[in-house]
Amino acid sequence: MQRRRALEPWYRLAETVLRPPIKLWFNWRMEGMEHVPSEGAALVACNHISYFDPLAQGLFILRCGRRPRFLAKSELYEKWLLRKVLEGAKQIPVHRGTGDRAPVETAKRALHDGEVVMVYPEGTRTRNPDFTPMEGKTGIARLTLGTDVPVIPLAVWGSQHVEIQHGLHPGKFGRPIWLKAGVPMDFSAYADQADDPDVIRQVTDQIMDELSRLAGDLRSRYPKRWA
Numbered sequence: 001m002q003r004r005r006a007l008e009p010w011y012r013l014a015e016t017v018l019r020p021p022i023k024l025w026f027n028w029r030m031e032g033m034e035h036v037p038s039e040g041a042a043l044v045a046c047n048h049i050s051y052f053d054p055l056a057q058g059l060f061i062l063r064c065g066r067r068p069r070f071l072a073k074s075e076l077y078e079k080w081l082l083r084k085v086l087e088g089a090k091q092i093p094v095h096r097g098t099g100d101r102a103p104v105e106t107a108k109r110a111l112h113d114g115e116v117v118m119v120y121p122e123g124t125r126t127r128n129p130d131f132t133p134m135e136g137k138t139g140i141a142r143l144t145l146g147t148d149v150p151v152i153p154l155a156v157w158g159s160q161h162v163e164i165q166h167g168l169h170p171g172k173f174g175r176p177i178w179l180k181a182g183v184p185m186d187f188s189a190y191a192d193q194a195d196d197p198d199v200i201r202q203v204t205d206q207i208m209d210e211l212s213r214l215a216g217d218l219r220s221r222y223p224k225r226w227a
Contacts, residue, residue: 032181
């Protein structure tokens with residue numbers, strides 16, 4: 001508990017500095033907020049089209065009255081200040097390509113403690129030129145099957161136009177950033193097959209299909225003059 005209190009100011013600092021300008025600069029549209037529970041464990045699967053996505057999807061969860069806890073690539077921890085912010089916000093480092101199961105186990109503990117865990121099943125930004133989701137990695141399936149926590153799909157559209165990799169370049173004032181959460185996906189029927197590779201793949205694909213559907217819906221309605 002002492003460690004948690006010590007890190008709390010870093011989370012509050014990041015929220016205080018980043019939230020107001022992001023909230024004011026963009027034209028936000030958020031749908032499906034009712035699908036995020038007001039308390040208790042929540043497992044959120046996100047599409048990934050921009051480095052801006054964690055800020056956009058994080059704001060969505062904050063507006064739901066919850067605090068997001070992302071599985072974040074370990075490279076982000078290499079800079080001292082960013083590392084302090086990520087650790088202070090209780091984000092979970094992922095060493096990509098190593099097969100390390102520690103992030104999944106840490107995420108399970110977070111869900112057991114009633115937190116909101118955010119996962120990018122693709123593992124990186126989509127490489128598809130039309131920004132549709134790629135095939136997902138199976139960590140998201142292992143989490144839902146290993147905890148019996150339903151998956152809430154959360155899609156974003158419009159963030160692909162925001163450059164943040166080499167410093168935030170938000171573009172024209174008022175750009176629409178749209179997000180939509182879908183109905184929680186319950187995979188408890190597969191609980192006794194949690195170690196079956198075929199089932200794990202099937203669950204992952206179902207999640208990615210729903211993310212693709214949600215992203216496609218946002219894309220079809222996104223204002224043409226901003227597209």
